Structures are given as C-alpha cells and as structure tokens.
Amino acid sequence: MLETTIAAIRPADETAMAAARELHGRLTKPAGSLGALEELSVRLAGLAGACPPPLPEPAAVAIFAGDHGVHAQGVSPWPQEVTGQMIGNFLAGGAVVNAFARQAGASVTVVDVGVATPLPTGPVADPAGLDPAGLDPAVPRLVVASVRRGTRDFTVTAALTRDEALAAVQTGIRIADELIDAGAGILLTGDMGIGNTTPAAALIAAFTGADPLDATGRGTGIDDPTYAHKVAVVRSALARHAPDPADPLGVLAAVGGLEHAALAGLILGAAARRTPVLLDGVIAVSAALAAAAFAPAAVGAMVAGHRSAEPGATVALRHLGLDPLIDLGLRLGEGTGALLALPVVTGAVRVLHEVATFDSAGVAEK
Numbered sequence: 001m002l003e004t005t006i007a008a009i010r011p012a013d014e015t016a017m018a019a020a021r022e023l024h025g026r027l028t029k030p031a032g033s034l035g036a037l038e039e040l041s042v043r044l045a046g047l048a049g050a051c052p053p054p055l056p057e058p059a060a061v062a063i064f065a066g067d068h069g070v071h072a073q074g075v076s077p078w079p080q081e082v083t084g085q086m087i088g089n090f091l092a093g094g095a096v097v098n099a100f101a102r103q104a105g106a107s108v109t110v111v112d113v114g115v116a117t118p119l120p121t122g123p124v125a126d127p128a129g130l131d132p133a134g135l136d137p138a139v140p141r142l143v144v145a146s147v148r149r150g151t152r153d154f155t156v157t158a159a160l161t162r163d164e165a166l167a168a169v170q171t172g173i174r175i176a177d178e179l180i181d182a183g184a185g186i187l188l189t190g191d192m193g194i195g196n197t198t199p200a201a202a203l204i205a206a207f208t209g210a211d212p213l214d215a216t217g218r219g220t221g222i223d224d225p226t227y228a229h230k231v232a233v234v235r236s237a238l239a240r241h242a243p244d245p246a247d248p249l250g251v252l253a254a255v256g257g258l259e260h261a262a263l264a265g266l267i268l269g270a271a272a273r274r275t276p277v278l279l280d281g282v283i284a285v286s287a288a289l290a291a292a293a294f295a296p297a298a299v300g301a302m303v304a305g306h307r308s309a310e311p312g313a314t315v316a317l318r319h320l321g322l323d324p325l326i327d328l329g330l331r332l333g334e335g336t337g338a339l340l341a342l343p344v345v346t347g348a349v350r351v352l353h354e355v356a357t358f359d360s361a362g363v364a365e366k
Contacts, residue, residue: 001170002265002294008272009295012046019051026357036323037348040303044349047274047300052352056186056276056345059106060135060179061097061335062266063090063190064172066114066258067150069159070237071195075230078194078220080150081117086192088120090334091140097190097334098140104342106188107135108335111143111175113168114258115193116150135182145171147258151199154237158254159199165253165261172265173272180273186345187270187277188305189284190335191259195219197310200286202234202255204312206243207289208319217282217310217331248293256290263287268294271301278345280338281308281331285316292320303345306330306337 020042025031032038044053065087071080089095090110093102101108112119119142147167151159160168179187197219204215212234218227241254252261264287270277271291279285279302291298304317307324309331317324325341 001173002166005173005268005272006295009268009297011297012043012300013049014046016049016051017042017046020045020352023051023352026359027351027355028357029355034351036325037344037351040345041348041352043300044276047276049274053349054185055349055353058135058184059104059186059188059342060184061101061106061108061188061190061339062175062179063097063108063110063192063335064113064259064262065110065192066196067116067193068195068199068257069151069153070155070198070233072153073155073233074226075198075233076195076219077222077226080194083192083194084115084117084119087112087115087142091120091142093140095334096332096336097339100336100339101137104339105137106339106342107137108140109143109175109179110140111171111262112146113171113262114147114150119144135179135184143175147171151257154199154202154241154255155233158241159256160253160258160261162249162253165249165256168258168261169249169252169265172262173269176266176269176273180270180275185275187266187275188335188338188342189263189266189277189280189287191263191280191283191333193257193259196257196259196283198230198234199255199257199260200283201312202237203251203260203286203289204316205234205238206251206255207245207293208315210315212238215312215315217312245293248290252290259283260287260290264290264294267291267302268298271295271298275301276303276345277301278303278305278338278341280305280335281333282310282313283333285313285320288320289316305341308337
C-alpha cells in the first residue's frame with residue numbers, strides 16, 4: 001500500500017497554476033491585493049489540476065491517538081491515562097476540537113492507533129471503520145486500529161519495529177482513503193498522546209538536522225529542569241539510534257510515535273488523491289517531514305494551518321517551505337489550529353469561484 005500510494009503522488013499541475021494566476025489578474029481587485037491567499041489558491045489549483053480548484057469541503061478532522069514509552073523518562077507532568085480519557089471526551093463532544101469542528105461543520109474521526117490504556121466504549125464506537133454513507137459532523141467516530149499499546153521507550157530501544165511503523169503509516173493511508181471516499185474535500189490533522197511532543201522533537205531534529213535544543217519545546221507546560229531533561233532525552237535518543245533522514249520509515253521506527261507515523265500516512269494518502277491536507281501543530285508538521293521524505297511532491301498537498309508555539313514547528317515549516325496561515329500562540333493540538341485556519345483556505349478558493357472579472361462586472365481596469 002505504501003509503495004503504490006507514493007507512486008500515485010505527482011507534482012503540481014503547472015498549467016492549472018498558470019490559469020489560476022491569470023484568473024486572479026482578471027478579477028475585480030487590485031493585483032496581489034489578497035496577499036498569501038492568492039498563492040494558496042494557485043497551489044490548490046496545481047494540486048487539483050483544475051482552475052478553479054474544488055471548494056475544500058466538507059472538512060474531515062482525523063485525530064490519531066497513541067501513547068509513548070518515553071513517558072517513563074518524566075518528560076511530561078501528565079499521567080499517561082489522560083490519552084484514553086481525552087478520547088472519551090472527544091467522543092462525547094466535550095473537547096476544544098469538538099467545539100471548533102461544530103463551528104466549521106467538520107466531522108471528527110478519532111483513530112486509536114496505539115493507546116496504552118483501555119478506551120471508552122459506546123454507541124459511537126465503530127471498530128470496523130467509517131460508515132460509507134457519509135460524514136456526520138454531529139457524531140464523532142472512533143476507529144480502533146491499534147498497532148500496539150504504546151511505543152517502547154526510545155531511550156532504551158527503538159520505539160517501533162519497522163513493521164509496526166509501516167502498519168501505522170498504512171493505517172493513516174487507509175483513513176485518508178475512507179474519508180475521501182465518504183466525500184471529504186479536505187482533511188485536517190489531529191493528534192492526542194501524552195508525551196508526544198518528545199518524539200515530535202526527535203523527528204524534527206532527525207529530518208532537519210536542527211539541534212535538539214531548537215527542536216524541543218515545553219509541550220503541555222513544563223518547568224525549566226524538566227525542559228532541560230527533555231532536551232537531553234531527545235539528544236541521547238538521536239545519538240543512540242543515529243536515524244537516517246533518507247530512510248523515513250527507519251526514522252519513524254527509531255524515535256517516532258504511532259500517531260506520528262499514521263499522520264504521515266494520512267498526508268501521503270491525501271496527496272495521492274490530490275486532496276489538500278490542513279496541518280495542525282508540531283505533531284502534524286513532524287509527521288509532514290516524514291511524508292515529505294517518503295515523497296517530496298507530497299508537500300504540494302500540505303497547507304500549514306498555524307504556527308504552533310512549539311519552536312520545533314517553525315523549524316519544520318521552514319524546512320518544508322510552508323508559511324502558516326495564522327499565528328495565535330496555540331499549542332493545544334487535537335486539530336484545533338487547523339480548524340481555525342479552515343475558513344481562510346475555503347475563502348482563498350471561493351474567490352476563484354465567485355468573484356467577478358472586470359469584463360463580466362463592467363468595471364474599468366486601470
């Protein structure tokens with residue numbers, strides 16, 4: 001599945017991009033007056049191979065959840081049980097991501113790809129996968145696709161075997177296909193996993209060559225001694241495993257998380273289907289680095305929703321050549337920043353669909 005997905009990813013369609021730029025030049029507005037929105041719409045035309053590109057709707061948030069063996073090293077003040085408890089909150093509709101998703105009319109799919117503790121059960125649980133009848137923004141879904149109950153402690157051994165990392169990547173590809181087949185016009189990345197900013201920092205440092213001090217942030221909020229320890233943990237893991245950025249599956253196996261690997265798969269799956277994927281915070285952009293290492297052209301499907309307060313996110317976005325749409329100092333995860341940026345993406349495309357040209361409106365050009 002991974003090989004065929006990578007083979008299906010193609011560079012942007014230059015003809016469609018040129019047509020979008022030409023159309024912008026004829027719309028009833030000064031040239032370039034919409035700033036970054038104009039280039040975003042051009043990129044989305046190139047992804048779709050059409051001008052104008054399809055409106056990015058409906059939107060589907062995929063929240064991948066997993067736990068981390070490195071939690072045993074004291075890198076987070078939160079108990080690991082919170083991961084499973086938050087999944088219950090997502091399914092009950094009580095999290096920030098649910099509030100923002102309701103505002104945006106986006107569906108929420110939670111995927112257990114590696115949670116260590118037992119999950120809540122109930123009528124919303126759907127272990128067989130997504131309902132092919134469509135996406136219901138009012139009912140969060142649970143897909144049980146656990147590869148293993150949390151990763152191993154990567155300060156001791158590799159977090160995952162290559163086969164486990166591959167299984168997680170392929171889970172993400174499958175979820176992308178299911179959401180797109182169900183009608184989604186844009187996918188939004190979400191994540192949940194206590195301690196997951198530590199493997200994210202390791203992935204960012206491995207793929208970009210950044211110093212762990214620059215790639216590591218404070219996550220959910222840690223004091224100075226814990227932060228120094230967290231940086232040291234990332235540094236020692238990279239020294240132990242020496243992950244090769246030319247081998248993205250090996251990097252994910254050595255220092256990644258199951259949710260990071262699955263998010264990389266989601267991005268690859270979206271790119272193969274020429275569907276935009278709106279990235280959330282530091283977990284998503286660390287996964288995006290892996291996706292780009294698998295298939296550089298996959299960057300064409302990526303839209304950076306926001307600039308996370310985690311410093312590693314800026315390092316990763318710079319490496320990917322992506323500019324975030326909003327910067328609100330967010331560091332929550334879940335997909336919240338991507339949801340807030342969604343109207344910006346939709347607006348960029350709607351301009352090409354609905355704004356009159358100078359000729360059609362009878363407006364004189366300068």
